[in-house]
Structures are given as C-alpha cells and as structure tokens.
Amino acid sequence: MKNKDAFIRLSDVSYRFGERAVINQLSLSLDKGVSYALIGQSGIGKSTLLQLLAGFISPDSGSIYINDKKLIKPRVKTGFLFQELGLFPWQTAFDSIKMPLQMHTSVQKESLKSSVFKWLKELQIEDCHERYPHELSGGQKQRVALARTLITEPDFLLMDEPTTAIDAMTKESIQALILAQHKKQQTTMLFVTHDIEEAVYLGEVILIMREGGKITRIPNPLFGIENNRETLAFYQACIDVRKHINLEMELDEVFTHNK
Numbered sequence: 001m002k003n004k005d006a007f008i009r010l011s012d013v014s015y016r017f018g019e020r021a022v023i024n025q026l027s028l029s030l031d032k033g034v035s036y037a038l039i040g041q042s043g044i045g046k047s048t049l050l051q052l053l054a055g056f057i058s059p060d061s062g063s064i065y066i067n068d069k070k071l072i073k074p075r076v077k078t079g080f081l082f083q084e085l086g087l088f089p090w091q092t093a094f095d096s097i098k099m100p101l102q103m104h105t106s107v108q109k110e111s112l113k114s115s116v117f118k119w120l121k122e123l124q125i126e127d128c129h130e131r132y133p134h135e136l137s138g139g140q141k142q143r144v145a146l147a148r149t150l151i152t153e154p155d156f157l158l159m160d161e162p163t164t165a166i167d168a169m170t171k172e173s174i175q176a177l178i179l180a181q182h183k184k185q186q187t188t189m190l191f192v193t194h195d196i197e198e199a200v201y202l203g204e205v206i207l208i209m210r211e212g213g214k215i216t217r218i219p220n221p222l223f224g225i226e227n228n229r230e231t232l233a234f235y236q237a238c239i240d241v242r243k244h245i246n247l248e249m250e251l252d253e254v255f256t257h258n259k
C-alpha cells in the first residue's frame with residue numbers, strides 16, 4: 001500500500017475513544033483525482049476516519065500527510081460535507097453558499113456574488129437563492145450544502161453519507177451531480193456510504209473498513225462508464241462487492257488489493 005506519489009498518506013495512524021482503538025495503526029494511501037467509496041458496518045469508525053482526514057481530530061499516534069505536508073489542522077482546500085448538512089435556519093441559500101468564501105478569502109463583493117450564482121446555477125438551484133432551509137426540499141438542501149462545499153474548489157472532498165437522508169429519485173440526481181463534478185474538477189474524493197450501488201456508481205476504488213480500521217481496497221472497473229446503472233454488469237459488480245463485505249466480516253484477515 002506504500003505509494004510515494006500518493007496525494008494522501010496515512011502512516012500507522014491510531015485513534016482511540018477511551019479503551020477502544022477505533023483506528024489501529026492504519027496505513028493507507030489515496031491517489032490524486034481518484035474517488036474512493038468507504039463502506040463498513042455501523043460504528044466501525046468511518047466517520048472517525050473522515051474527521052481525522054479533515055484535521056478536526058488528531059491521531060493519538062502516527063501521521064497524516066496531504067500533498068506531502070503533515071496535517072496538523074483543518075486545511076482550507078479540504079471540503080467536508082456533513083451528513084446533517086449543517087445549514088443554519090437564519091441563512092438563505094445565497095448566504096449559506098457565500099459563507100466559506102467570505103471566511104477564507106478577501107474576495108470582492110461583486111465577484112463573491114458571481115461565484116455564488118455560478119454554483120447556484122451549476123447545481124440547478126438558482127430559483128432558491130432567497131430561500132431559508134425550511135423553504136427548501138431535502139434535495140434542494142443537499143444541493144445548497146454541496147454548493148457551499150464546492151465553492152472553495154477543494155482539492156480533497158470528504159463526504160459523510162451524502163445521500164442517506166434523501167429519497168430514491170432525488171438520490172440518483174444528486175449522485176449524478178457528484179459524479180459530474182468529480183469528473184470536471186478531478187477532485188480527490190472520499191465518501192462514506194451504506195449503499196453498495198452508490199459505492200459502485202460513485203467509487204473508482206471501494207474501501208471496506210473492518211474492526212480496528214483495517215481497510216481492504218476493491219478496484220471498480222465499472223466506475224465512470226456511461227449509463228452503467230442500466231447494465232447487468234453493474235448489478236453483478238454490486239453482488240461481488242456484497243460478497244466481499246460478507247467475506248470480510250467472516251474472515252479475520254485482510255486481503256489488500258493494491259491498485
């Protein structure tokens with residue numbers, strides 16, 4: 001798993017809550033521009049790993065490097081999409097999307113406005129710019145949160161269950177949007193999901209997490225193929241991933257598939 005050219009490198013990272021080592025000496029590398037789906041049982045440590053990579057919490061031991069720089073605090077260029085979205089009831093969609101740019105840069109008022117509108121348009125929510133969260137549908141809220149994350153043009157995007165709270169139809173459109181943005185921006189992306197189809201649709205590499213934060217990588221050759229969800233091969237790949245997960249849970253050993 002050692003890769004000198006990796007964009008993200010975890011070296012012997014451990015993190016514990018009290019007595020429990022949620023992540024135990026994890027070494028992992030993530031390549032630039034690749035999309036990774038992180039899947040694993042509830043409570044196994046997926047959100048903890050994302051928090052570590054975001055720099056919100058620090059490893060008890062070991063180190064994390066992003067672009068060869070040791071991570072010691074949250075980076076401006078890392079975007080984080082929270083499961084609960086984190087939209088404030090007192091902010092309109094416009095204000096919410098504007099906020100990260102205002103915080104991180106001294107952008108002029110006019111260019112701030114045009115940036116926000118660019119993203120409102122990109123995510124097809126232009127009509128919603130004056131609305132507060134309670135006036136938005138679940139899918140629209142998701143788009144506002146996504147626009148707010150993407151406006152700083154992150155080079156590393158972390159998403160914790162980005163589509164769990166939305167209905168099936170909206171989910172597909174948000175997934176298509178995430179995939180289109182990923183292709184366009186070539187962002188390195190790591191997202192958590194409980195949905196195997198989502199992992200196969202959005203993940204170029206699927207990471208299965210087990211006890212102690214052990215990770216198995218499964219390359220996904222179907223990633224990015226046009227209309228792949230309309231093919232039997234896609235569903236066969238989902239079955240294969242499911243078998244893998246079941247096997248992982250049964251066996252107490254790790255198969256490491258290097259890319």
Ligand SMILES: Nc1ncnc2c1ncn2[C@@H]1O[C@H](COP(=O)(O)OP(=O)(O)OP(=O)(O)O)[C@@H](O)[C@H]1O
Binds near residue numbers: 040041042049
């Ligand atoms: N602040 C905390 N204090 C103590 N234990 C915690 C804390 N946060 C998480 N844990 C524990 O750490 C473990 C990993 O939690 P984490 O949230 O990373 O799991 P997860 O894989 O994201 O689960 P889920 O799929 O349910 O979101 C769990 O056993 C959880 O109970």
Ligand SMILES: [Mg+2]
Binds near residue numbers: 046047048160
């Ligand atoms: Mg979680």
